[in-house]
Amino acid sequence: VSSPEPVREPSSEPGARFLDEIREQPRALERLLEHEREFARVAAAARERAGSLVRMVGHGSSDNAASYGIYAFGLLPRWTALRDSITLSVYYDTGPDVSGSLVIGLSQSGQTPDVVEYVRRARRAGALTVALTNDAGSDLAREAEAVLPLGAGPELAVAATKTYVNQIAALALLAAHVAGEGARMADALREVSALLGELVPALEHRVSSVALPFAYVGRMFVIGRGPEYATAREIALKLLETCRTAAEPLTATDLAHGPVAALDPLFPVWTIASHDAALGAAVEGAARVRESGGTLLASGTAAETIEGAAYRLPVPEPPLPLLSPLLSVVPGQLFAWALARAKGLDPDSPRGLSKITLAR
Amino acid sequence: VSSPEPVREPSSEPGARFLDEIREQPRALERLLEHEREFARVAAAARERAGSLVRMVGHGSSDNAASYGIYAFGLLPRWTALRDSITLSVYYDTGPDVSGSLVIGLSQSGQTPDVVEYVRRARRAGALTVALTNDAGSDLAREAEAVLPLGAGPELAVAATKTYVNQIAALALLAAHVAGEGARMADALREVSALLGELVPALEHRVSSVALPFAYVGRMFVIGRGPEYATAREIALKLLETCRTAAEPLTATDLAHGPVAALDPLFPVWTIASHDAALGAAVEGAARVRESGGTLLASGTAAETIEGAAYRLPVPEPPLPLLSPLLSVVPGQLFAWALARAKGLDPDSPRGLSKITLAR
Numbered sequence: 001v002s003s004p005e006p007v008r009e010p011s012s013e014p015g016a017r018f019l020d021e022i023r024e025q026p027r028a029l030e031r032l033l034e035h036e037r038e039f040a041r042v043a044a045a046a047r048e049r050a051g052s053l054v055r056m057v058g059h060g061s062s063d064n065a066a067s068y069g070i071y072a073f074g075l076l077p078r079w080t081a082l083r084d085s086i087t088l089s090v091y092y093d094t095g096p097d098v099s100g101s102l103v104i105g106l107s108q109s110g111q112t113p114d115v116v117e118y119v120r121r122a123r124r125a126g127a128l129t130v131a132l133t134n135d136a137g138s139d140l141a142r143e144a145e146a147v148l149p150l151g152a153g154p155e156l157a158v159a160a161t162k163t164y165v166n167q168i169a170a171l172a173l174l175a176a177h178v179a180g181e182g183a184r185m186a187d188a189l190r191e192v193s194a195l196l197g198e199l200v201p202a203l204e205h206r207v208s209s210v211a212l213p214f215a216y217v218g219r220m221f222v223i224g225r226g227p228e229y230a231t232a233r234e235i236a237l238k239l240l241e242t243c244r245t246a247a248e249p250l251t252a253t254d255l256a257h258g259p260v261a262a263l264d265p266l267f268p269v270w271t272i273a274s275h276d277a278a279l280g281a282a283v284e285g286a287a288r289v290r291e292s293g294g295t296l297l298a299s300g301t302a303a304e305t306i307e308g309a310a311y312r313l314p315v316p317e318p319p320l321p322l323l324s325p326l327l328s329v330v331p332g333q334l335f336a337w338a339l340a341r342a343k344g345l346d347p348d349s350p351r352g353l354s355k356i357t358l359a360r
Numbered sequence: 361v362s363s364p365e366p367v368r369e370p371s372s373e374p375g376a377r378f379l380d381e382i383r384e385q386p387r388a389l390e391r392l393l394e395h396e397r398e399f400a401r402v403a404a405a406a407r408e409r410a411g412s413l414v415r416m417v418g419h420g421s422s423d424n425a426a427s428y429g430i431y432a433f434g435l436l437p438r439w440t441a442l443r444d445s446i447t448l449s450v451y452y453d454t455g456p457d458v459s460g461s462l463v464i465g466l467s468q469s470g471q472t473p474d475v476v477e478y479v480r481r482a483r484r485a486g487a488l489t490v491a492l493t494n495d496a497g498s499d500l501a502r503e504a505e506a507v508l509p510l511g512a513g514p515e516l517a518v519a520a521t522k523t524y525v526n527q528i529a530a531l532a533l534l535a536a537h538v539a540g541e542g543a544r545m546a547d548a549l550r551e552v553s554a555l556l557g558e559l560v561p562a563l564e565h566r567v568s569s570v571a572l573p574f575a576y577v578g579r580m581f582v583i584g585r586g587p588e589y590a591t592a593r594e595i596a597l598k599l600l601e602t603c604r605t606a607a608e609p610l611t612a613t614d615l616a617h618g619p620v621a622a623l624d625p626l627f628p629v630w631t632i633a634s635h636d637a638a639l640g641a642a643v644e645g646a647a648r649v650r651e652s653g654g655t656l657l658a659s660g661t662a663a664e665t666i667e668g669a670a671y672r673l674p675v676p677e678p679p680l681p682l683l684s685p686l687l688s689v690v691p692g693q694l695f696a697w698a699l700a701r702a703k704g705l706d707p708d709s710p711r712g713l714s715k716i717t718l719a720r
Binding site: 088246262291359 | 412413419420421423430431433434435438439440442444445446447448451452453454455456457474519578579585586589597600601602604605606608611613614616617618619620621622623624627637638640641644645648651652710711712713717719
């Protein structure tokens with residue numbers, strides 16, 4: 001059970017909740033770390049009962065977090081993690097055998113119907129099922145064998161922010177515990193919480209002037225590679241849902257395999273560049289954008305390495321390169337907040353969305 | 361070795377090669393089936409030496425084909441197939457253990473550098489490596505233990521068409537052989553080749569009037585679920601690279617988790633709906649588009665089930681539901697050809713692209 005947030009008066013200012021929750025992220029991350037023993041317990045069970053295959057299921061921001069999980073499990077215990085097909089299991093009733101896998105169901109609300117159903121079936125089939133959710137009393141928590149609470153506190157804005165950051169932190173923490181490096185990871189996450197506490201107010205002041213020129217931009221690519229591909233996906237989703245900008249995430253390499261042909265100065269590209277083994281691919285991708293006449297916006301811990309960027313939103317270096325995505329998503333969250341406001345949209349309540357998505 | 365195409369005079373008409381290759385698809389598919397024994401041999405080796413995990417790697421259309429492979433292997437031998445992270449293996453040098461997996465490297469040219477490198481490392485690590493390529497003399501073919509030739513004949517247009525269809529057919533054929541159903545699948549693919557032979561000329565005449573109203577559309581979503589998610593990805597890529605339309609593929613369910621907020625009448629949604637266990641999700645996704653005021657275009661074998669579609673491009677029913685994607689991609693290919701021509705673009709040679717992508 002997560003410690004409750006103080007009750008807040010609803011603000012009439014559009015985007016106030018979204019901004020509040022972005023600001024809360026450092027504390028939300030600290031609250032996740034209060035559950036460290038639960039992560040250690042689940043990791044021990046995974047080492048004992050599961051093979052080295054992790055199946056993650058989620059939609060929207062939760063699925064973006066799963067993109068990060070591929071790297072957390074791949075680089076720490078060197079396990080294979082995948083964003084599994086929910087459809088195969090739930091609609092066809094004849095999917096692959098999941099027994100012996102570690103299954104992680106990701107859902108802020110714990111109510112996403114096909115994620116709940118996937119986990120129910122996986123548990124029956126003999127997988128070790130874990131619910132990673134912000135509501136320890138939800139359907140998802142009930143269906144799973146173990147619950148890892150996000151501890152982010154209630155999230156009221158429709159667009160996820162602090163629950164996304166806590167999801168990726170939780171995946172890093174779980175993967176580190178599986179690898180026997182849990183204590184080191186928890187310390188590193190505490191440092192990241194402190195860095196976030198400095199980053200958010202500093203960026204809040206900078207981001208509006210960067211976002212304003214994008215008010216008439218209808219389409220963008222957001223590119224990243226390695227763990228930062230999750231950040232590219234999450235920033236693109238924030239832009240779509242809060243700013244109605246058609247932002248598509250791509251790996252830096254996939255950009256070259258077709259989409260680069262669509263670029264022009266009014267089709268900008270946001271590049272996430274962080275100091276990491278995959279940085280070279282991001283730098284090359286940005287060079288291709290420049291050659292094609294696309295406008296570049298660079299963020300990440302290595303934003304300064306992106307030549308010719310028209311705009312830069314750098315973030316500080318975390319103690320472990322794998323944790324860069326916890327910081328590099330923040331410029332995207334704040335940019336989306338500022339751009340939505342510039343366009344007269346309310347990022348707290350995007351048209352046609354509700355906080356809990358019951359779509360199957 | 362694939363049977364060579366007759367040498368063609370280069371045509372000066374923009375898009376002539378792209379159209380030629382779309383028209384060639386029925387014959388290209390027949391040529392793939394000449395290699396059936398090689399598929400049977402690789403399948404036997406996979407049953408003997410590999411576990412039930414298939415790792416597929418590719419970029420662009422090849423990666424889209426891999427999305428189809430998840431369903432081919434998931435539904436036929438009920439194996440888990442994943443689009444593996446190339447980055448983990450190639451950039452970090454400390455990725456998961458791939459020994460005991462079936463590895464399939466997908467590349468039309470067989471020259472995509474990081475796919476070649478992934479396969480080289482996987483073979484060294486003890487995986488059963490297979491090159492699925494249109495060039496049996498390529499680097500990829502050399503690095504892999506086994507080669508499955510696509511047999512599509514030379515593909516000259518930059519945007520892939522017949523090699524994509526042969527890639528998904530090849531994945532269906534291989535998965536069927538692993539499941540002991542190879543002969544039945546080969547027969548079904550022969551029937552699909554005949555259906556393609558009727559479909560292409562019929563659609564060629566219809567598609568221009570449907571494409572024309574999209575000349576001023578800057579952005580689209582293309583939605584599908586299950587095996588048709590691969591089709592959604594491939595159609596979106598054709599629109600991006602040949603028409604410069606910012607088309608983003610989504611599963612019908614992911615649309616509800618945020619992106620639906622961006623829709624309006626000038627942000628249309630192409631829905632791939634085919635008769636299949638996942639059709640309900642596609643129909644529900646289309647209903648959400650209608651509620652949000654988005655314009656709907658429907659294709660697939662169940663296009664008629666999409667209520668309120670402004671445009672419909674149905675395709676005939678194949679002998680097995682799993683083979684619908686071989687037919688339902690064709691409206692997208694021809695639509696892209698017609699739309700590019702309407703916009704004065706040359707789909708044979710999109711700006712900034714070359715046939716062989718050496719980007720890492």
